[in-house]
Amino acid sequence: MKRKVIATLLAGVMVMSLAACGGGGDSTGGGDTADSGSSSDSGSSDSGSGSGNTIRLVNGKIEVDAQLKKLAEMYKEETGVTVEIESMGGGIDIQGTLKGYYQADNMPDIFVNGGSTDFGNWEGMLEDMSGEAWASDTDAAYVDEEYGTIGFPYTVEAIGLAYNADILDKAGIDPSTLTGPDKIEEAFKTLDSKKADLGIDAVVGYCAEATNLYWSTGNHVFSNYVDGGLDRDDTTYIDMLNDGGKVDEDRLNDFAAFVGLLNQYSDPALLVSGTYDQQILNFASGKYAFVTQGSWIGATMTSDDAEAYESAGNFEVGMIPYAFEDGMDTILTNSPSWWSVFSDGNAEEAKKFLQWCSEDTAQQVLVEEAGFISPFTSCKYVANDPFAQTIVDYQTAGKTSAWHWLSMKEGLAQNYTGQVFNDYAAGNLDQEGFVKTMQQVIQACYAN
Numbered sequence: 247m248k249r250k251v252i253a254t255l256l257a258g259v260m261v262m263s264l265a266a267c268g269g270g271g272d273s274t275g276g277g278d279t280a281d282s283g284s285s286s287d288s289g290s291s292d293s294g295s296g297s298g299n300t301i302r303l304v305n306g307k308i309e310v311d312a313q314l315k316k317l318a319e320m321y322k323e324e325t326g327v328t329v330e331i332e333s334m335g336g337g338i339d340i341q342g343t344l345k346g347y348y349q350a351d352n353m354p355d356i357f358v359n360g361g362s363t364d365f366g367n368w369e370g371m372l373e374d375m376s377g378e379a380w381a382s383d384t385d386a387a388y389v390d391e392e393y394g395t396i397g398f399p400y401t402v403e404a405i406g407l408a409y410n411a412d413i414l415d416k417a418g419i420d421p422s423t424l425t426g427p428d429k430i431e432e433a434f435k436t437l438d439s440k441k442a443d444l445g446i447d448a449v450v451g452y453c454a455e456a457t458n459l460y461w462s463t464g465n466h467v468f469s470n471y472v473d474g475g476l477d478r479d480d481t482t483y484i485d486m487l488n489d490g491g492k493v494d495e496d497r498l499n500d501f502a503a504f505v506g507l508l509n510q511y512s513d514p515a516l517l518v519s520g521t522y523d524q525q526i527l528n529f530a531s532g533k534y535a536f537v538t539q540g541s542w543i544g545a546t547m548t549s550d551d552a553e554a555y556e557s558a559g560n561f562e563v564g565m566i567p568y569a570f571e572d573g574m575d576t577i578l579t580n581s582p583s584w585w586s587v588f589s590d591g592n593a594e595e596a597k598k599f600l601q602w603c604s605e606d607t608a609q610q611v612l613v614e615e616a617g618f619i620s621p622f623t624s625c626k627y628v629a630n631d632p633f634a635q636t637i638v639d640y641q642t643a644g645k646t647s648a649w650h651w652l653s654m655k656e657g658l659a660q661n662y663t664g665q666v667f668n669d670y671a672a673g674n675l676d677q678e679g680f681v682k683t684m685q686q687v688i689q690a691c692y693a694n
Contacts, residue, residue, distance in 0.1 A: 300328040301595050304344065306358035306583055308335030313616040317608055325602075327595055341367060355591035356600070359397060360583040361652045365390065372396040373587035378597060380604035385478055385646070386581045386621035397584025398600045401618035404541040404637045405466050405649070406565030406577035413437070413444055413535045413561070421564055426572035427504055434511045437535050444535070448513035451534035453520040454671035456664045462522070463667035464659025467508075467538055467568070469651035471501040474567065475574035476647045484650035491655075491692030493685055497571070502670075502680045504570035508538060509671050517671050527551050532558030541565075541633035542582075545617065548632065563632045565640075577640050580649035581621055655691055662687040 305314055311333035318329035332354065334340050341364055347353050359365050365372070365388065374394030381387055381395050388397025414421055417437055424430050437449045454463050472483045486492040509517065513534065516525060522539075529537040530551040537543070544563070547555045555561075567574045587596045602608055604622050612618045613627035619634050620627065623641070628634050640646050666687055670680040 299326055299595075300330065301356065301592050301599060302330040302332060302354040303585070303596075303599075304340070304354045304357040305331060305333045306335065306340055306360070308333040310616040310618075313611060316615070317603070317611055320607065320611070321599060321602060324607075325598075327599070329599060353588050353591060355593065355596040356585050356587055358583050359388070359586050363656065365396060365586070368586065368588075369393070371589055373589050373593050373597060375587065375597060375600070378601055380601055380622065383604060383624050384621045386579070388581070388584045388586075396586055397581070398586070398603075399581030399584055399621040400603070400612065401581060402579050402621045402637060402641070403582050403619070404565060404577050404579045404633065404640070404646075405469055406540070406636075407536055407568055408529070408539060408541075408543070408563055408565050408633070409536045410529070410532060410534070411562040411564050412559060413446060413532070416444055417535075421566050424566045424569065425575065426569050427500070427507070428572075430504075430566075430569060431507055434507060438511060445532065446535055447528065447533040448516075449511040449535050450508055450513070451516060451525050451529050451537040451539075452508040452512040452671075453516050453522070453525050453538070454509075454667040455519050455521070456668035459520075459522060460659050460664025460667075462538065464662070464664035465651055465654075466540060467505070467667070468659070468663060469578055469649060470568035470570065471498060472651050472654075473576075473578050473647040473649065474501075474569075475571065475576055478646065478648045480647075481650055484653055487654060487688065487692075491685075491689040493688060495681065495685070498684060499677070499681050501570045502677045502684075504568065505667070505670060505680070506677050512671075518668060527554055530555040530558065532561065541619070541631070541637060544632040544634070564636045565633070576645050576647040577637075578649055579637060579641065579646040580652070658688065658691050662691045 303314070305311065311331065314331045314333070318331055321327060321329055334343065340358060344353070344357055345367070359368070370393065372393065374396060375381055375387075375398065376395040378395075380398070384399055386399035386402055387395050388399070389395050409421060411421070414433075417440055419433050419436060424433055434449050437444065437446070441447070441449075453459050456463075472487070473480075476482065483494060483497070486494065513520070513528070516528070525537060526539065526543050526546050528534055529539075529543070530547040531554040565577050567576055569575070585600065587593050587600070603612070606626070609620055609622065609625045610627055613620050613625065613629045617629050617631055619629050619631065619637050628638055663684060666675070666680060666683050669675045669683070675683055
């Protein structure tokens with residue numbers, strides 16, 4: 247399927263969040279969230295694309311600015327090529343800034359793109375890197391049907407039903423056996439009956455608040471309807487969505503039944519009106535056996551919530567698939583954003599640098615110091631992140647599905663489906679009502 251949005255480059259400034267969980271223009275609350283501000287040694291206001299022995303990279307994760315600059319120093323020592331790192335994050339509109347650079351003939355050689363809308367801004371302007379050695383070492387590259395491999399993945403994030411391994415062990419539950427809705431429901435019932443003994447407030451930390459957490463339900467939870475259990479290149483259900491908002495009613499009904507389980511066994515104090523921060527803090531504190539967030543919460547558990555996590559025993563975590571049908575055995579993994587090479591810049595040197603970034607020397611820094619979970623199968627390093635080993639294990643086993651939800655119509659989660667999840671959680675809709683209403687609002691979105 248063609249994953250691009252046709253955009254007129256100079257027709258206004260589109261505000262985009264490059265959060266890891268972002269996509270389709272919806273803002274998010276996890277993953278690639280960076281500190282505000284920017285950092286650059288490049289003097290970017292008056293220096294465009296590099297030439298000869300200089301290249302310039304615009305990075306969207308300002309929290310790893312120091313690690314990328316260390317890589318640049320290492321690369322210069324090894325090759326003699328200078329890599330200027332310009333980092334942006336937080337409130338900076340990266341795509342708007344890049345458009346300004348384009349107008350000023352000041353484009354970087356490598357820059358970050360967060361999804362199909364971003365890539366659509368640079369249609370026909372990016373290098374096809376299909377022939378690079380790294381492209382055959384990962385399944386997380388951004389591939390466009392027309393323009394080829396135009397996005398280099400630098401890290402991987404995962405969507406699955408995260409769990410506290412210590413709590414499951416105490417309850418006598420083997421997560422590897424949770425391979426379908428009946429077995430998951432049985433486990434939920436067991437955990438619910440032992441809440442007092444286990445010291446938990448609820449089985450699941452699930453929040454369907456619609457104003458600020460629509461991205462969690464409408465993008466991440468719903469993404470399991472779109473991709474759960476599928477091969478990475480299987481676009482069956484995203485193709486249906488993008489064909490006027492069509493859905494598979496049987497699959498959606500099975501998905502709705504699973505969401506009903508989340509509603510039933512979630513913390514009632516969190517379910518309808520909770521916040522993302524509450525959700526992650528409570529999980530880090532050992533109050534839930536499961537939580538409906540992705541691997542990006544590991545960074546919060548070991549930083550902002552480190553004290554609570556330590557008090558809870560620094561428990562091991564893992565993920566099971568959202569197995570709303572029997573036999574679903576994949577979690578959803580993807581790069582939250584990608585680095586692209588500007589064709590009219592110093593493209594050959596830029597591609598050489600990205601190839602080097604995929605190899606052992608750079609991977610050690612990116613994984614062990616920047617905390618990235620490597621998208622490259624040849625990488626031998628594992629990040630110091632609670633979810634890193636889980637993701638590596640699923641990748642090694644070939645048990646991952648893609649993030650085709652990134653190609654859903656812009657605004658679908660924020661303006662349509664997020665509210666349906668909220669109404670279902672609040673009891674305003676039953677399972678049948680959830681399915682019918684979801685069909686109606688999806689069709690309405692695609693009709694606009």
